[in-house]
Amino acid sequence: MLEIYEINEGIRAYLLPADKFSVCCMSVLIKRRLSRDEVTMNALIPAVLRQGCEKYTGITDINRAADELDGGKVDIINMKKGGIQLMDFYFEVLDNGDNIKRAVDLTGEIMLRPLSENGGFKSEYVERAKTELKAAIKAMKDDKREYAKNRLISEMFSGESIGIYGDGYLEDIDRITPRKLFEHYRRIIGESEIYIIAVGSFDSKIKEYIRQFDIGGRKDSPGKESAAGSGKTGRIIEDMDVTQGKLCAGMRMDGDYFTLVCANEILGRSANSRLFTNIREKEGLCYYITTSVPRGMGAVILQAGISGKNLDKVMNLTAKELSEFRKVSDDEIKTAKDNIIKNYELTGDRPQSIMNLCLDGILWGGGYESGELVGSIKAVNNEDIRKTFADRGFETIYFLREAGNTDENS
Amino acid sequence: MKILERRLKNGTRCYIIYKKGYVMKQAMFSVNFGAAEKGFVPGLAHFLEHKVFEQRNLNVFDAFSSRCADVNAFTNFNTTAYYFSCCDKFEENLKTLLDFTANPYFTDESVEREKGIIGEEIKMYDDDPWWQVYFNLIKAMYSENPVKNSIAGTIDDLGKINRDMLMDCYHKFYCGENSALVICGDIEPEKAFYLADDLITLKAGKKRMKIAPPADEIDKKLIDVNMEISKALFNIGFRENDFTVSPAHRLCTARILMDLIIGEGGELYGELYSKGILDRDFSMEYLLGSTFGGAIFSGISDNAFAVLDSIMKRINEIKQKGISNDDFERSVKKLRGLFLKGFNSIDGIVAAQTDYAFKDIEFADVYGKYMTVTRDDVLNRLSLFSEDNYAVSLVEP
Incomplete structure (x- = not known):
């Protein structure tokens, strides 16, 4: 049973005990609206905090403390969800002895008592973190499929929060000083909404342990909403020395999220979706082709690995599937809904998925647990699903074109 | 957690792992035949994995999907495995899994078409630096052991593969004595065992001999x-x-x-x-x-x-x-x-x-x-x- 309560104004706990697990997972999340002004600092902070705090002054001390919790995992993650940036203080430990208390305390030490000198973070750690963040930003190109997706989103949502790269920007890094970064951290930790989500094997004693995160009330100060965007449409083609072209296309959607989830399932989410069946199985044009509807984005994102010479063909076949979408049968819709419901139910078997669902509910509403979402899917009207893509097409197309295919589609 | 381990009537090793309170039920059928096999065109086991899904009168993906089950497969060094996960209708899904892996049906034409799909899969791995660095290491570590074969082969290897080669391999390696079935979820183990024993139709076949590691050395530093x-x-x-x-x-x-x-x-x-x-x-x-x-x-x-x-x-x-x-x-x-x-x-x-x-x-x-x-x-x-x-x-x- 989910229990939600306020530790202080703007600091809320979401407890989801499940004794079928032998682990306890917990996240303490600081929420910020993605903004160009602070995204890079927010991305840099986890890499600084991970290296030491007042009690555990070096990275080896922190790692060793985690090892001692039966191989516990303790980490700080910079996360982007739609137009929101989160700093996630996360741990996962076996519920054995006093592991949970020690893991909460370790998290508290890292988050609330960071190592400082001369009114700033320890400069050695900031320098190391900068190197790490620079490498991470440059490494965005290394995973070509993910790179294509990031590029599409930044073009499609250019000028909006969603279009900002979650890892920040190289040109910002050198300007950040240890003192400026420390002041920024003190400010956001003092004013931002904080969510604590715990899932798995634990008892009510956890409420005592997490009381240390009562660091004063705050009102949600979501930060500045970016001005209306100037999202790009049309084709963006970039050449790279890759063997297979990576296609990523986006279509903005408003309207009911759950209707869109149903339509997406039929269009391209599953292995018997229309795109998979027609473009992979019938035409043999790709190994993967899939669509998704990330929460908080208001868009359908298509991804496929294809040859450059097949780009037009794949987009035409996709357009054909969209135009024929109104002919989707009741049986197809029933299968799709059943599959979505099953996937919601399956989240209950994975602590990380339970936490994700709960976080989505916090950020975007619609329910914290699978049961509520199942109800919403059941309530979606079949006719609305058929109308989803009426007169629509993927308006922004990003293609990472492989070498040797420059003669076409340019 | 309880584990029941027993052989099915055709010799398939069967493991049933009981997990109370879990929604997901999963079954994985596997054969001891993978990429690390001497004397075959590299990529053959993986190619066969793709084709085993093809049936005379059944679309395997549709069958699982209609029961809200996900089905997938993989090939690694020693194993080809087929698996599904579902919340309910476990019995029907298990029947489909054990039926389709026992009765593949594919034509020369569909083998040719598959080369396009697998070709794209190979290219996808070619662009994955983590995949490249790992499999290059395995190649470097062994001079003789067929573990150095690439899982999906090369585009050239694909050209050499035909339906007869695939069927020969299927008949040689897909048999009870060379296979395993693993079931996990909130399922009563005895009941699941008798169900699997009842549903299995794969022939018993012959046991494979244990192979000693070949004399080997580091191939490249x-x-x-x-x-x-x-x-x-x-x-x-x-x-x-x-x-x-x-x-x-x-x-x-x-x-x-x-x-x-x-x-x-x-x-x-x-x-x-x-x-x-x-x-x-x-x-x-x-x-x-x-x-x-x-x-x-x-x-x-x-x-x-x-x-x-x-x-x-x-x-x-x-x-x-x-x-x-x-x-x-x-x-x-x-x-x-x-x-x-x-x-x-x-x-x-x-x-x-x-x-x-x-x-x-x-x-x-x-x-x-x-x-x-x-x-x-x-x-x-x-x-x-x-x-x-x-x-x-x-x-x-």
Whole structure:
């Protein structure tokens, strides 16, 4: 049973005990609206905090403390969800002895008592973190499929929060000083909404342990909403020395999220979706082709690995599937809904998925647990699903074109 | 958690793992036939995996989907595996799994069409630097062992494959004596066993002979390729040389020793991280095969040879000074904890049990080893980490 309560104004706990697990997972999340002004600092902070705090002054001390919790995992993650940036203080430990208390305390030490000198973070750690963040930003190109997706989103949502790269920007890094970064951290930790989500094997004693995160009330100060965007449409083609072209296309959607989830399932989410069946199985044009509807984005994102010479063909076949979408049968819709419901139910078997669902509910509403979402899917009207893509097409197309295919589609 | 282990009537090894309170039910049918097979065109087992889904009068994906089940498959060094996961209608889904893997039907024409799809799959892996750095390491570590074959083969290899070759392999390797079925979820084990025993139609076939590891040596000290990436990736692998001890012993002692050498809670990792030589993307695994194995360190670094150098120095230090009891106990406790955490995931349990099925290893062996392993057991494994017994794979910008 989910229990939600306020530790202080703007600091809320979401407890989801499940004794079928032998682990306890917990996240303490600081929420910020993605903004160009602070995204890079927010991305840099986890890499600084991970290296030491007042009690555990070096990275080896922190790692060793985690090892001692039966191989516990303790980490700080910079996360982007739609137009929101989160700093996630996360741990996962076996519920054995006093592991949970020690893991909460370790998290508290890292988050609330960071190592400082001369009114700033320890400069050695900031320098190391900068190197790490620079490498991470440059490494965005290394995973070509993910790179294509990031590029599409930044073009499609250019000028909006969603279009900002979650890892920040190289040109910002050198300007950040240890003192400026420390002041920024003190400010956001003092004013931002904080969510604590715990899932798995634990008892009510956890409420005592997490009381240390009562660091004063705050009102949600979501930060500045970016001005209306100037999202790009049309084709963006970039050449790279890759063997297979990576296609990523986006279509903005408003309207009911759950209707869109149903339509997406039929269009391209599953292995018997229309795109998979027609473009992979019938035409043999790709190994993967899939669509998704990330929460908080208001868009359908298509991804496929294809040859450059097949780009037009794949987009035409996709357009054909969209135009024929109104002919989707009741049986197809029933299968799709059943599959979505099953996937919601399956989240209950994975602590990380339970936490994700709960976080989505916090950020975007619609329910914290699978049961509520199942109800919403059941309530979606079949006719609305058929109308989803009426007169629509993927308006922004990003293609990472492989070498040797420059003669076409340019 | 309870495990029932028994043979089905056709000889298939059957493992049923009961997980109370879980929604997902999963079954994985696998055959002991993978990419590491001597005398076949590379990529044949993987190609066959794609074609086994094809049936005379059934679309396998539709059948599972209509019951809200997901179906998938993979091929690795020694295994081809087919699996589904579902919430309900487990019985019907199990029947479909056992039926389709026993009755593939495909034409010359569909084999040709598949070459297009697999060709795109190969190209996808060609663009994946982590995939490249890992499989290049395996190639470098072995001169003879067919584990060095690439899983999906090359585009040229695909050209050589035809329907007859695929059917021959199917008849040779897809049989009860050479297969395993792993079931996991909130299912009554006895009932599930009788259900599987009733549904299995695959022929019994012949048992495969155990193969001794071929005489082997490090094929190349270094494989270094360039790709369009931002920072170099490395894999360093020490090749297993002792197949006389039990697989669980090999696995547990190697993992503990690797953690003592350069685990994240140790001084060496902290030092290399602070100097910027290692990043946070650093990991270690012990590759466990019946005829191959290796201790593999992987990460991102502009100076992989400095990492290697530090590892060798640390090994020499352990050789000379031994390891403290505190460090040893902490590593054992950590690795035992990580092992136990794995039992929270049905996917993880099924994949591990399938992997163990053909390697004569059981969960209880591994747990037992973590409970009884001694410092001397671990120190005796130092011979694995010798100067002439490693290879390095790099993918550089």
